[in-house]
Amino acid sequence: MAHEHKLEIFRGLLKFKSNTQKIWGVLIFLTIVTTIEVALGIVKPRFLTHGYFLGMKLLNWIFIILTLVKAYYIAWDFMHLRDEKTPLRRVIVWTPVFLICYLIFILLFEADYIYNVYTEGFITWDF
Amino acid sequence: MDATVSTGTEDSVWGGGNRPLGASYGKMMMWFFIMSDALTFSGFLVAYGFSRFKFIELWPIADEVFTHVPFFHGNYPMYYVAFMTFILIMSSVTMVLAVDAGHKMKQKSVILYMFLTIIGGAIFVGSQAWEWATFIKGDYGAVETNSGRILQFVNAETGERAALSDFAETLPEERIKHQANEGIWFENEGYKTSYSLNEVVEGFKATPNILIRTEQLNEEGEKTLLDRKESLAKILEANQVVEGANLVHNEYGHRLFADFFFFITGFHGFHVFSGVVINIIIFFNVILGTYQRRGHYEMVEKVGLYWHFVDLVWVFVFTFFYLV
Structure with a gap:
């Protein structure tokens, strides 16, 4: 990495004067996101725990999306992927993302199948 | 064959010292390691998801399991883990500041920020040890x-x-701890x-x-x-x-929950611990002026990548163990 940094986050909405300032800005952002997560985890609003999207609670969707947002800013600004060359960034990010999505897909489907075997089979598992 | 064919590219391509994609050898290898480690951690977390989906109706509720804060009595779900997360993010920030100071060749600032990073990591590992002890002791x-x-x-x-x-x-009865030499040889009470x-x-x-x-x-x-x-x-x-909880019995609910808790947070805690050790080594090198003489602080940047990765993994562990 050269010594120049890209200093804007939120697609240029927020531009910092120096790299140090950007680091503190990202920290504030990450802290806000974590606070929202913890607050939601404690309050658990009813409409979020009873609303479903694609078989998962809305609250869990929010948690997962906020986690990915945090992961993005840690990788882009703390691990300075933002300043790396585009091909390097793509190799680092898309290879694991593809493999992990595949892994999640097969394992969770399989687990759901086993759950159905347990509940619909003619054997009791609680005795 | 005595004639040597010269392509004229030995020095520029195969002579070494190349920086493909603008990253130095060391940094590229650190990224290789991080990617393979990321896949290892995802394997663990997805395995957790697998077991959870398998026993979706029985799984313990994390809010009811992790309710303690050191030095306080009462029911405080999540607060302490949130604090731990903040500590780790904070130590990530001091690490970036150390890298930034390294680019500007400010040895004194690098020393200060590396020191703060090590302290943050130590607090995190200590908190995790406390969390384990509380979990094992039971409620x-x-x-x-x-x-x-x-x-x-x-x-x-x-x-x-x-x-x-x-x-x-x-009751006026005598409790005898079951030993392996009485009865079936493979059965004995742990506690x-x-x-x-x-x-x-x-x-x-x-x-x-x-x-x-x-x-x-x-x-x-x-x-x-x-x-x-x-x-x-x-x-x-x-x-x-x-x-309490151990690998075989778990008072909080399904035993697999305890198994995955020990395995995943343990593996992450081990990463934090080794990160602290590597940070300490680099910290002493900075004090000795090794990188000042070398003319660049790339080692700080590389260990920084590892440290941020540990933080990144914790963000996911936090979500999938404590929130979802």
Whole structure:
């Protein structure tokens, strides 16, 4: 990495004067996101725990999306992927993302199948 | 063949010293390592998801498991883990500041920021050790049924969880720890519980305001509470008392939850620990002026990448273990 940094986050909405300032800005952002997560985890609003999207609670969707947002800013600004060359960034990010999505897909489907075997089979598992 | 063919590219391409994609050899290798480690961690977390989906109706509720804060009594779900997360993010920030100071060749600032990073990492590892100790020690105690399901106790008047000591009777019986040399050779008790099963069952029958809570989650996403009559029938299925959690028994609910907790947070904690050790080595190198003489602080940047990765993994562990 050269010594120049890209200093804007939120697609240029927020531009910092120096790299140090950007680091503190990202920290504030990450802290806000974590606070929202913890607050939601404690309050658990009813409409979020009873609303479903694609078989998962809305609250869990929010948690997962906020986690990915945090992961993005840690990788882009703390691990300075933002300043790396585009091909390097793509190799680092898309290879694991593809493999992990595949892994999640097969394992969770399989687990759901086993759950159905347990509940619909003619054997009791609680005795 | 005595004629050497020269392509004219030996020096520029194969002569070494190349920086493909603008990253130096060391940094590229650190990224290789991080990617493989990321896949390892995802393997663990997805395996956790697998077991959770398999037992989706029985899985413990994390808010009810991790409710303690050091030096405070009472029920504070999540606060301490949130604090730990903040500490780790904070130490990530001091690490970036150290890298930034390194680019500007400010040795004094690098020393200060590396020091703060090490302190943050140490606080995190210490917190995790405390979290483990609390989890292993247990909270209220429970009984396990023949099929390995956990039955917990609730006070019917307050609706709060009841500890075994709240109702168990002390019977004039002798409790002998089961040793491997008596009876079947592969069976021995790891620890002796404070009350025997008999004392818990008798105490339960004698205390009318204690109800049983099963692992089953109802539509509200809460554990099922049996009424007194059902409770009295259910207690007969109990075959042992469980206090705390280990790899075989877990008073908080499904034993796989404890297994994955020890495995995943343990593996992450080991990463943090080794990160702290590597940080300390680099810290001393910075003090000795090694990188000042070398003319660049790329080593700080590389160890920084590892440190941020540990933070990144924690963000996911936090979500999937404590929030979702």
